[in-house]
Amino acid sequence: MARKPEKKETQVETTGHEWDGIEELNTPLPRWWLWTFYATIIWAIGYTIAYPAWPLISGATEGMLGYSSRADVAADIAAVDAENAPLNDTLNGLDLTEMVGHPEVGDYAFNGGKAVFQTFCIQCHGAGGQGNTGYPTLIDNDWLWGGDIENIYLTIAHGVRAEEDFDTRYSEMPAFGDILLDEEIAAAAQYVLSLSGKETDASLVADGQIVFMDNCAACHMDDGTGDQTLGAPNLTDAIWLYGDSLDAVTETIVNARFGVMPAWSAEGRLTEAQIRQVAVYVHQLGGGE
Amino acid sequence: MSTDDSPPKLYAAREPIFPRRVQGKFRQLKWWLMALTLGVYYITPWIRWDRGPDMPDQAVLVDLANRRFFMFWIEIWPHEFYFVAGLLIMAGLGLFLFTSAAGRVWCGYACPQTVWTDLYILVERWIEGDRNARVRLYNAKWDARKWRLRLTKWFVWLMIGLATGGAWVFYFTDAPTLLQNLLTFTAHPVAYTTIAILTFTTFFFGGFAREQICIYACPWPRIQAAMMDEDTMTVAYREWRGEPRGKHRKAEGAEELGDCIDCNACVAVCPMGIDIRDGQQLECITCALCIDACDDVMTKIGKPRGLIDYITANDEPLERAGNPPRNMWKHLIRPRTILYFSLWSLVGVAMLVALFIRSDIGLNITPVRQPVFITQSDGTIRNAYDVRVLNKHGEERTFHITSISLNADSVIDLELQNSEGALITVPADSTESVRVYLDAAPDQPAASRNRTEVRLWIEDLTNGDRYSEDTVFNGKAP
Numbered sequence: 006m007a008r009k010p011e012k013k014e015t016q017v018e019t020t021g022h023e024w025d026g027i028e029e030l031n032t033p034l035p036r037w038w039l040w041t042f043y044a045t046i047i048w049a050i051g052y053t054i055a056y057p058a059w060p061l062i063s064g065a066t067e068g069m070l071g072y073s074s075r076a077d078v079a080a081d082i083a084a085v086d087a088e089n090a091p092l093n094d095t096l097n098g099l100d101l102t103e104m105v106g107h108p109e110v111g112d113y114a115f116n117g118g119k120a121v122f123q124t125f126c127i128q129c130h131g132a133g134g135q136g137n138t139g140y141p142t143l144i145d146n147d148w149l150w151g152g153d154i155e156n157i158y159l160t161i162a163h164g165v166r167a168e169e170d171f172d173t174r175y176s177e178m179p180a181f182g183d184i185l186l187d188e189e190i191a192a193a194a195q196y197v198l199s200l201s202g203k204e205t206d207a208s209l210v211a212d213g214q215i216v217f218m219d220n221c222a223a224c225h226m227d228d229g230t231g232d233q234t235l236g237a238p239n240l241t242d243a244i245w246l247y248g249d250s251l252d253a254v255t256e257t258i259v260n261a262r263f264g265v266m267p268a269w270s271a272e273g274r275l276t277e278a279q280i281r282q283v284a285v286y287v288h289q290l291g292g293g294e
Numbered sequence: 295m296s297t298d299d300s301p302p303k304l305y306a307a308r309e310p311i312f313p314r315r316v317q318g319k320f321r322q323l324k325w326w327l328m329a330l331t332l333g334v335y336y337i338t339p340w341i342r343w344d345r346g347p348d349m350p351d352q353a354v355l356v357d358l359a360n361r362r363f364f365m366f367w368i369e370i371w372p373h374e375f376y377f378v379a380g381l382l383i384m385a386g387l388g389l390f391l392f393t394s395a396a397g398r399v400w401c402g403y404a405c406p407q408t409v410w411t412d413l414y415i416l417v418e419r420w421i422e423g424d425r426n427a428r429v430r431l432y433n434a435k436w437d438a439r440k441w442r443l444r445l446t447k448w449f450v451w452l453m454i455g456l457a458t459g460g461a462w463v464f465y466f467t468d469a470p471t472l473l474q475n476l477l478t479f480t481a482h483p484v485a486y487t488t489i490a491i492l493t494f495t496t497f498f499f500g501g502f503a504r505e506q507i508c509i510y511a512c513p514w515p516r517i518q519a520a521m522m523d524e525d526t527m528t529v530a531y532r533e534w535r536g537e538p539r540g541k542h543r544k545a546e547g548a549e550e551l552g553d554c555i556d557c558n559a560c561v562a563v564c565p566m567g568i569d570i571r572d573g574q575q576l577e578c579i580t581c582a583l584c585i586d587a588c589d590d591v592m593t594k595i596g597k598p599r600g601l602i603d604y605i606t607a608n609d610e611p612l613e614r615a616g617n618p619p620r621n622m623w624k625h626l627i628r629p630r631t632i633l634y635f636s637l638w639s640l641v642g643v644a645m646l647v648a649l650f651i652r653s654d655i656g657l658n659i660t661p662v663r664q665p666v667f668i669t670q671s672d673g674t675i676r677n678a679y680d681v682r683v684l685n686k687h688g689e690e691r692t693f694h695i696t697s698i699s700l701n702a703d704s705v706i707d708l709e710l711q712n713s714e715g716a717l718i719t720v721p722a723d724s725t726e727s728v729r730v731y732l733d734a735a736p737d738q739p740a741a742s743r744n745r746t747e748v749r750l751w752i753e754d755l756t757n758g759d760r761y762s763e764d765t766v767f768n769g770k771a772p
Binding site for chain 1: 514663669711712731
């Protein structure tokens with residue numbers, strides 16, 4: 006059925022290629038297409054002159070218009086900062102206890118604090134403030150250094166065992182592995198577990214209590230409820246920063262634990278307003294006192 | 295080079311159409327329908343409806359900014375958008391029903407393209423005269439008179455277009471306020487842009503594109519054939535009665551001629567520029583104006599009316615054999631139309647039921663999963679939930695929120711973040727989010743079980759309405 010196409014006089018020239026009688030036409034590109042193509046080339050040349058384009062060893066050509074996306078962002082940030090300045094001034098002028106739920110800046114502090122928290126705090130404390138082994142949960146009702154707004158503010162500002170800050174929180178539990186006998190440690194561990202009603206070896210608990218009273222009660226108090234001014238945890242509750250197993254407790258007694266947290270006011274890490282914001286946020290996470 | 299080789303052109307130039315004025319019952323019906331549809335379109339945004347002090351008082355309002363759709367006493371929130379989907383399904387099925395019963399009645403009577411074109415032709419006739427005058431004007435040189443008439447017509451068309459685009463934007467915001475803003479040039483640019491686009495499209499579609507839209511742009515002529523069958527009533531020419539057509543009634547052999555006197559009245563009035571005597575055509579929108587035109591002529595020459603009429607395909611053999619057509623109701627009521635009507639009613643009834651049983655208050659619960667639970671110092675297991683309470687009333691309402699464990703063995707307590715008690719106040723026609731804590735004391739089985747089903751209740755303190763949603767409490771599995 007194949008019919009040989011009739012040759013037309015108007016037919017465009019061929020490329021001269023021929024395979025088995027099939028010739029390749031040399032049809033020119035549509036004019037509009039060609040001109041569009043040339044226009045894009047001219048545009049590209051103009052663009053590389055006007056805007057940063059050519060990569061150099063360090064950086065790139067700057068372009069005649071002096072445009073920079075970084076400068077744009079910096080300007081945006083400066084604009085937001087300028088806009089927030091009055092709010093920050095108000096916030097910084099408040100007494101710490103007035104901040105939570107303040108009619109004017111309460112919401113601002115909470116939402117700003119959330120942003121700060123999501124940027125600087127979640128690496129250890131978790132996105133929901135849930136913490137992790139060794140990193141305190143911020144949404145429960147147990148606080149190592151106090152859960153009122155003032156104490157939260159102080160902890161954030163000065164950190165825990167932050168060497169760069171003279172006012173940092175510092176609790177020093179000795180590593181009893183060098184001080185006590187293994188049997189004494191084992192007994193003390195049983196006693197500590199018994200404080201929160203865990204199943205323990207009753208025969209060791211009595212000995213453990215003696216060890217506890219001699220060595221531990223100075224900070225953890227006679228009844229084991231701890232002392233927030235010293236950062237000594239409450240041992241009678243259900244919350245265990247390093248775990249509630251016998252091994253974990255023994256490990257703590259033998260080697261002690263030294264959790265650390267940066268002092269966020271030091272070295273220009275966070276501004277005063279940011280620290281106040283995040284204090285408000287942490288306080289409202291659920292466990293604030 | 296010979297021109298014979300060149301393929302036929304794919305572009306057909308538009309043949310200008312000059313529909314003649316016609317009078318009759320279908321024309322009358324179309325005037326009424328035009329007044330009704332245009333009236334509904336232009337007036338609806340101006341109807342007021344009192345919903346209380348904090349709510350918009352426009353009867354029909356598509357409030358995109360606040361994501362609310364108001365229609366008289368009905369208010370649709372985004373999550374109830376299925377009502378709109380249901381309405382669209384009903385519109386589709388309704389179209390099927392009418393098409394299967396009476397052909398392209400939508401096209402001929404109710405389609406905006408038809409209605410506005412009709413209006414534009416009316417204006418054209420007022421300004422430039424009827425068909426013959428318009429043909430003359432079309433062929434005339436562009437002198438001062440032609441310019442004057444054309445510019446007047448275009449101006450009036452533009453004003454109608456402006457009113458059309460103007461009415462459209464009123465559906466989306468408070469109409470009186472917007473009108474004031476529009477006139478003082480303080481309205482949002484979107485309003486002006488929308489009006490400009492709709493003005494132009496109305497002007498172009500109604501004034502110049504007209505039947506081209508129906509023939510080339512609209513998908514419905516292609517689809518509608520699927521709903522039509524031999525019982526569908528369509529506008530048709532009783533060819534067996536009219537043929538052979540002929541003008542010369544007194545000439546020799548005139549007694550051989552049919553009723554059609556070939557006066558071309560049906561062609562002259564056709565807004566689509568077709569000859570209905572050629573049979574059913576894609577172009578025909580069944581506007582029925584040719585019926586009016588032909589009936590007029592038949593009355594004048596003393597022949598029975600209905601040479602062109604609404605008839606069905608399977609009446610044709612009956613009529614050719616000299617029998618009367620069957621009863622119209624026998625055509626209308628048949629399995630196909632019954633099916634379409636049943637489906638249409640089904641969706642309608644389902645939507646009505648859904649409309650009346652839906653609640654004016656609501657509750658969305660999002661369990662907080664980071665963490666799944668926490669242990670309080672006394673061993674209590676706490677789960678957190680982000681709860682959103684919906685208040686569709688036109689006034690602020692306060693809700694009491696409570697929890698019950700669906701496993702009878704456990705008691706689960708409820709607490710709100712940063713709030714004493716369990717009351718939450720939701721502004722009018724809005725939602726309020728609150729973080730809810732559920733606590734299971736350490737001696738409760740729920741505290742040491744992976745999943746416990748929990749139900750949260752809200753109670754509207756104003757009228758005692760209650761609403762609940764279920765969620766899951768996660769305990770500390772051993």
